[in-house]
Amino acid sequence: MATTPSRRQALAAAAVLLCTTAGTAACASPGGGSGASPSSAGRTVPSGATAPQPTATGSLPPGAGAPGIGDPDFPTDGNGGYDVARYHLALGYDPATRHLSGTAAIHAKATQELTRFNLDLSGFTVGRVTVDGRAARFERSGTELTVIPDRPLADRSDFTVEVAYAGEPKPVTGSSNLGTYGFIPTRDGAFVTCEPNGAKTWFPGNDHPADKALFAFEITVPEGITALANGELTGEPVTRGGKTTYSWREDHPMVTYLATMTLGRFTLREGRTASGIRNLAAVDPRFRGSLDKLHTLSGKITDHWATVFGPYPFSSTGGVVDDFSAGYALENQTKPMYGGFSPGEGIIAHELAHQWFGNSLSIKRWKDLWLNEGFATYAEWLWEEHQGDATAEQTFRLHYAAPAGDPIWAYAPGRARADDLFNDSVYTRGGMTLHALRRKIGDADFFELLKTWNREHRYGYVTTEEFTALAEKVSGEELDALFDAWLFQERKPAA
Ligand code: TRP
Numbered sequence: 001m002a003t004t005p006s007r008r009q010a011l012a013a014a015a016v017l018l019c020t021t022a023g024t025a026a027c028a029s030p031g032g033g034s035g036a037s038p039s040s041a042g043r044t045v046p047s048g049a050t051a052p053q054p055t056a057t058g059s060l061p062p063g064a065g066a067p068g069i070g071d072p073d074f075p076t077d078g079n080g081g082y083d084v085a086r087y088h089l090a091l092g093y094d095p096a097t098r099h100l101s102g103t104a105a106i107h108a109k110a111t112q113e114l115t116r117f118n119l120d121l122s123g124f125t126v127g128r129v130t131v132d133g134r135a136a137r138f139e140r141s142g143t144e145l146t147v148i149p150d151r152p153l154a155d156r157s158d159f160t161v162e163v164a165y166a167g168e169p170k171p172v173t174g175s176s177n178l179g180t181y182g183f184i185p186t187r188d189g190a191f192v193t194c195e196p197n198g199a200k201t202w203f204p205g206n207d208h209p210a211d212k213a214l215f216a217f218e219i220t221v222p223e224g225i226t227a228l229a230n231g232e233l234t235g236e237p238v239t240r241g242g243k244t245t246y247s248w249r250e251d252h253p254m255v256t257y258l259a260t261m262t263l264g265r266f267t268l269r270e271g272r273t274a275s276g277i278r279n280l281a282a283v284d285p286r287f288r289g290s291l292d293k294l295h296t297l298s299g300k301i302t303d304h305w306a307t308v309f310g311p312y313p314f315s316s317t318g319g320v321v322d323d324f325s326a327g328y329a330l331e332n333q334t335k336p337m338y339g340g341f342s343p344g345e346g347i348i349a350h351e352l353a354h355q356w357f358g359n360s361l362s363i364k365r366w367k368d369l370w371l372n373e374g375f376a377t378y379a380e381w382l383w384e385e386h387q388g389d390a391t392a393e394q395t396f397r398l399h400y401a402a403p404a405g406d407p408i409w410a411y412a413p414g415r416a417r418a419d420d421l422f423n424d425s426v427y428t429r430g431g432m433t434l435h436a437l438r439r440k441i442g443d444a445d446f447f448e449l450l451k452t453w454n455r456e457h458r459y460g461y462v463t464t465e466e467f468t469a470l471a472e473k474v475s476g477e478e479l480d481a482l483f484d485a486w487l488f489q490e491r492k493p494a495a
């Protein structure tokens with residue numbers, strides 16, 4: 001199978017979403033003023049990467065961090081002037097009142113002198129902001145929270161900004177694309193899936209994949225509710241006065257859209273994969289019958305991908321099925337989430353492949369999304385091939401049979417469009433690109449490339465240019481024409 005109907009449906013809907021979210025503030029942002037500070041200053045640009053484009057954010061006061069991280073397609077997503085090292089989120093939520101409150105402590109390093117800097121936060125009332133323990137002034141505009149420390153932060157200095165906030169979280173809605181994403185209240189808790197820029201619906205931060213950080217979560221919920229977050233529990237949950245606090249931490253770099261605090265009544269199954277990786281499956285009681293299958297398949301597939309892509313990058317694997325009928329899944333780090341359906345092998349293979357492609361190796365710019373979705377889609381085809389079902393070649397042919405007028409050929413997956421980011425082409429034509437490459441360079445070089453790609457960029461950032469350069473290096477072949485036809489032309493590539 002290529003994709004499950006549920007995911008395809010979500011993907012078909014994916015087009016309008018980005019303009020809704022980025023649109024309000026971002027699309028309306030003033031043209032690139034000459035005073036804009038280099039928003040990516042100080043960020044590591046891996047060799048071979050293209051230089052970041054300046055952010056179109058207008059002129060800024062001296063010493064101000066840019067209100068965008070420098071992704072030209074999403075000008076106000078993320079922020080400039082600092083690099084987050086660690087988030088510590090201490091949050092309470094009550095499903096009955098839908099009230100979220102707490103503090104976010106953000107440990108960061110300045111990448112320029114900062115008289116002010118921005119965080120992304122959507123909604124909520126901000127109570128108090130401190131920088132290194134001293135009260136700071138702040139301003140709000142749209143989803144930008146501007147923090148003005150009482151004294152400027154020196155370039156390269158480490159600092160901690162703490163934000164106390166409260167309110168009813170509001171997910172991003174109204175996209176005919178992915179429907180609803182971000183912090184989504186449910187009957188018994190919340191379903192929290194944030195790609196591409198919905199982390200700001202529940203915590204302040206640098207909401208763009210180009211700034212990974214470590215995460216610690218202390219989540220307090222009414223007794224009887226389970227709080228699931230990324231990584232591992234650091235101890236037994238503590239119950240006091242009718243409330244339980246769960247402490248989780250993810251000690252590997254993680255992008256903001258992969259963070260989750262999914263809450264509700266869950267049945268859990270814990271264990272280890274055959275190779276010894278911790279494995280946790282959790283299901284809403286409505287999906288009690290799926291628990292064992294989810295646990296077993298997640299373990300088996302994680303172990304298999306480790307033999308194909310290289311060592312599993314994180315400390316645990318697993319999956320969560322909640323009863324929110326999102327109709328989609330998200331590859332939340334260590335805990336993929338399936339929204340309202342019992343996942344089959346294809347989608348589990350897809351979300352677990354993302355632990356390598358997207359989560360360990362993350363994109364710096366959304367136009368490179370095929371590096372996540374094309375690879376995860378190709379992984380679905382590889383899984384079928386491994387199972388002795390359709391070969392990847394057969395699946396490729398099936399998709400290649402789409403007539404020249406099919407919309408998939410008019411959309412160049414190598415430069416995903418902000419207004420139609422999750423277009424089917426990014427998935428399917430992205431996967432076909434990898435198969436075309438495999439045909440050209442042969443299995444030995446192709447699978448060595450997948451491993452080398454992972455080894456060289458583990459926990460880091462990647463670009464399309466780096467991938468095509470590595471493919472040429474590993475194979476010793478000239479591949480410009482192949483990648484150009486498959487990734488960048490708005491027409492069907494020749495066979
Ligand atoms: N990355 C998801 C998938 O594999 C799709 C997706 C995009 C998504 N944005 C989302 C899922 C938001 C949940 C929420 O294929």
Ligand code: ZN
Pocket residue numbers: 350354372373376
């Ligand atoms: Zn995906």
